[in-house]
Amino acid sequence: MRSQPVLEVTDVTRHYASGGRWPFGPASRVHAVDGVSFTVGERETLGLVGESGCGKSTLGRMLVALDRPTSGTIKYRGEDIHRLSRAGLKELRRKVQIVLQDPYTSLDPRMTVGDIVAEPLVVHGQGTPAERRRRTQELFELIGLNPGHVNRYPHEFSGGQRQRVGIARALALGPEVIICDEPVSALDVSIQAQVLNLLADLQERLDLSYVFIAHDLTVVRQISHRVAVMYLGKIIEVGPGEAVYGEPRHPYTQALLSAAPSTDPDQARLQDVIMLAGDPPSPSSPPSGCRFRTRCWKAEQVCELHEPALVETAGGHRTACHFASTPTATTTT
Template sequence: MSEHRPVTAQKPLVEVNGLKMYFPIHAGVLRRHVGDVKAVDDVSFTIYEGETLGLVGESGCGKSTCGRAVLRLYDPTAGSIRIDGHEIGTLSQSQLRPKRPLMQMVFQDPQASLNSRMSVASIISEPLDEHTKMSREEKLARVYELMDAVGLNRDFANRYPHEFSGGQRQRIGIARALALNPKFIVCDEPIAALDVSIQAQVVNLLEDLQEKLGLTYLFISHDLSMVRHICDRVAVMYLGRIVELASRDALYEAPLHPYTEALLSAVPEADPDATEGKQRIILKGDVPSPANPPKGCNFCTRCPKVMEICKTVKPELKEHKPGHFAACHLL
């Protein structure tokens, strides 16, 4: 288990404020703008240097979109994104280019994110071709160094992605992300497509690399037991908004938001004694459409503790205990 680091003394590396990512909906013959899919709707968080912030929520809640918008793979609709003190939310793609080495991404599906026509060596050295003036020998030395770092055999440098297993492909993706010595990496469900036996290896690798290289992670996942293992703090997302944000231990031991309670009640426990007296909360109904979210709290249509105010007033994300934020009228 990674030791819990006090985050107050550290320097913030990533500061996201009021981030919105809306996708327009066009309809009719004239393709008129009739509404928006509010994939990310006013999200704010800070990630400190050397920390792992987990972003969890069910499929379709906007967590991957949020991760991509933070790295500016999408142009955000509104909001501020500061990485290492630089505002990148408003930069054009050409202005962003020199900042790219600072921030990288590990994608969910290693098969889809690797070019099947390129050898492992050329996949890993691609960022070096784009952003550095290294000689061919220096690049090859760096590729070998990265392969060693992620536990891949150097002899496989000229093989192609289809010759590797899922876990090995994900290691190739991680090596590529590390090529330019980034400070910040968004891990977008990096283990979701992998076999359970391989998942732990990849997570341990990410932890080792973080320790050696001082990396900072935004770890997006819906696997709450894995998030508990790797993350220092956890943000819970529902329908485009963060409903709770707290240190890992505080969130798992005493969640404040009804949605977090329901999520955690679904996590299987290895110890049968620990499940005694623990009630499984089954949520009724479906997640509303992000194109037409409820007027008040996004969770009001499924919340077992809903009150009248929840249906009309959106709750603010407020600090209820030191470092423990939640957006709920019950508090």
């Protein structure tokens, strides 16, 4: 992989104003994303994993300029995407695309799948109607669907086939980066594997970069070169996939991996599950210091007083924890 990043995210935050408690009360701010930084290289997949509500999808929307950060910068090929003119933003849409989570609601039921896939070409004024139809049929072949079915409607396809249509739509303009926002979470496990294999094959053939957002650790492990773990709006651990999964250093990552099902029965019997106490705090009032401290069995006073920095521990493996360590065999309740 080349050293130049395709995407560069620097200290990005996204805060939302929320109303006060009924009927009166001061308004509060939801810290959906808070100080996130990472890069994505050419032909690289960065997996973004965490619990629901941790800010993954909000971050994904900002990466394609569907939402604006409160502060920080997001750069594509060195250019801040949120400072682009209307013409520049239109050009960005050709290079950075998104595949949405739900294949049942992300496709217009009144349009044929051929028209859905061709719509980006129409919007960007590319090709004649005949050329757009040929391009659509080529994309159907590329994603493993019958080109003769371009005149069918979304309800005539299965969930996995619909998601392939969504992928074809994202590929129509020849992008370099695709943001995959939970693209397989609504699919059966067997279909998930097919879609993941398709994405990996497309990356190899088309030199694509992915930001792959998911809550399923197994899915992220299968497709990602690097993995970033989010908790309550922050990245708390990031590194090469084999390092994060093989030697997780943040207590939250250790807890997530301990709860993930194992395909090896012998390993599953030996695996201690770390049970976290309580629920994640509200993003409108995150804890001081380390945001994970209210559920962490290692927490001490320093965790309350000082927020840990995301520092490198080994070979590109970075962790935000005052007591980062490799996992122990102790079961926490």
